Amino acid sequence: MRVLLTGSSGWLGRFLAPALQAAGHTVTGLDLAPGPETQVLGSVADRRVVDRAMGLGIDAVVHTAALHKPDIVRYPVQAFIDVNVTGTLNLLEAAKAAGHDRFVMTSTTSLMISEALRKNEGRREETPEAVWLDEQTGPLAPRNIYGVTKLAAEGLCRLHAAEHGLATVVLRTARFFPEDDDTLSQPSGENLKAIELLHRRLTVEDAAAAHVQALAKAPALGFGLYIVSASPPFTRADAAALKADAAALIRARFPDAETLFAARGWQLPKSLGRVYDPGLAERELGFRCHTDFAAVLQALRTGAPLPFAHDPDYSSPLARNR
Numbered sequence: 001m002r003v004l005l006t007g008s009s010g011w012l013g014r015f016l017a018p019a020l021q022a023a024g025h026t027v028t029g030l031d032l033a034p035g036p037e038t039q040v041l042g043s044v045a046d047r048r049v050v051d052r053a054m055g056l057g058i059d060a061v062v063h064t065a066a067l068h069k070p071d072i073v074r075y076p077v078q079a080f081i082d083v084n085v086t087g088t089l090n091l092l093e094a095a096k097a098a099g100h101d102r103f104v105m106t107s108t109t110s111l112m113i114s115e116a117l118r119k120n121e122g123r124r125e126e127t128p129e130a131v132w133l134d135e136q137t138g139p140l141a142p143r144n145i146y147g148v149t150k151l152a153a154e155g156l157c158r159l160h161a162a163e164h165g166l167a168t169v170v171l172r173t174a175r176f177f178p179e180d181d182d183t184l185s186q187p188s189g190e191n192l193k194a195i196e197l198l199h200r201r202l203t204v205e206d207a208a209a210a211h212v213q214a215l216a217k218a219p220a221l222g223f224g225l226y227i228v229s230a231s232p233p234f235t236r237a238d239a240a241a242l243k244a245d246a247a248a249l250i251r252a253r254f255p256d257a258e259t260l261f262a263a264r265g266w267q268l269p270k271s272l273g274r275v276y277d278p279g280l281a282e283r284e285l286g287f288r289c290h291t292d293f294a295a296v297l298q299a300l301r302t303g304a305p306l307p308f309a310h311d312p313d314y315s316s317p318l319a320r321n322r
Contacts, residue, residue: 002026003215004058006044006091007065009035009317011177012106016064016208023212028056031065033317044087047094054094061095062211063088064106069146070182074319077145084149085156092160092168102218103168104211107154109200109227109276111147112137112172117274127273129239130199134277135172135225154225161223169214169221169285174229174276175201178311190310191266197293198250199242199275202230203308206289213287226281230292234275246272254293260300 003020007013008029017027017037029038030053040056042049044065067075067083088105095103112133142148154170161168175196180189193201202210210228218224233253234242241249247268250257258268282288295307 001059001215002028002057004028004030004053004061004091005037006030006061006063006087007106008037009033010064011314011316012064012204012207012211013037015204016062016211019205019208019212020062020215023216025215028053028058031317033320035317043083044090045082047090050090050094054098058098058100060100060102060104060215061091062104062215063091064211066106066150067146068108068316069110069144070316071319072144072146080145080149084146085152088153088156092156092166096160096164096166101167102215103157103160103166104214104218105153105157105168105170106211107150107170107172107225108147109133109172109174109229111142111151111154112140113143113147113274114141115143116141118143128243130242130272131274132236132239132277133227133274135227135280158223158225167218167221168223169218170225171207171210171214171281172225172227173202173207173210174227176204176207177314178204178309179314180312187267187269189312190306191261191264193308193310194261194266194293194296194306195269197230197291197296197308198269199232199234199272200229201308202228202289203291206230206291209290210281210285210287213285217285221284224284226285226287227276227278228281228287228289229276229278230289231278231282232275233293239275242272242275244271246270254297256301257297260297264300 003025009031030040031038040053067080157168160166291307
């Protein structure tokens with residue numbers, strides 16, 4: 001299949017383009033920033049750019065391009081609407097006009113977190129249990145323009161599937177960025193990423209693989225919206241224990257975890273306030289992340305490289321080219 005990949009110069013795009021090619025697809029990359037996987041330079045917010053890319057002979061779209069949360073300090077609200085909402089609409093309409101039978105869009109679990117939920121995560125007396133988040137969670141009240149526009153883009157995908165028969169899969173991906181968290185300082189760096197693989201992270205390689213699987217499965221699904229995150233080693237029944245004493249529960253599931261962490265100068269979390277549940281993606285999409293928390297511990301035991309990327313100096317090509 002000839003696939004138009006938007007966001008081809010970004011962190012996900014640089015892994016997703018080769019993954020699509022390995023699956024037998026021919027990839028045309030579209031991005032504002034130049035990159036080795038990008039053939040069309042321009043914005044998805046510009047319908048002329050989208051039409052020019054479609055004119056190269058495209059059978060399906062994988063849409064990863066977006067302004068993200070770190071971009072909030074660099075771009076006005078209108079830019080988020082232009083790229084995340086209008087850009088998605090441009091691609092959907094172009095795909096419909098071209099007679100495509102599938103469309104895949106990257107969304108985010110971030111849009112599921114309201115400001116109230118985020119603030120209350122650390123207050124044990126207000127939220128005595130970790131919040132278990134799945135595709136039925138709602139009503140949704142995204143806390144920033146990034147989440148608001150991605151939720152609107154999801155709605156456009158759902159509408160085009162229902163009204164125009166364009167089979168569409170939306171992937172609400174958990175965290176896979178390589179840089180440090182822009183709000184949390186403790187624990188920092190690799191320690192935080194290792195912890196997040198328990199409940200709110202996946203590797204960029206797994207994110208790419210999920211998109212390849214979604215592209216293959218879309219026509220059979222019609223419309224699908226899925227959380228994609230490393231499978232947590234917990235169940236809903238653990239919600240209270242995760243909030244009260246996450247470290248104790250982790251020690252019970254992984255007896256050597258604390259010792260392995262301590263040898264690297266890391267700490268286990270005292271409390272976890274949320275868990276993303278990827279069960280629906282595993283059941284319907286047939287996708288399960290390859291890398292999980294157990295893989296981190298195995299790397300620590302054997303001295304192998306950590307199974308996730310960490311680059312505190314990373315910045316997106318878009319940010320570097322501003």
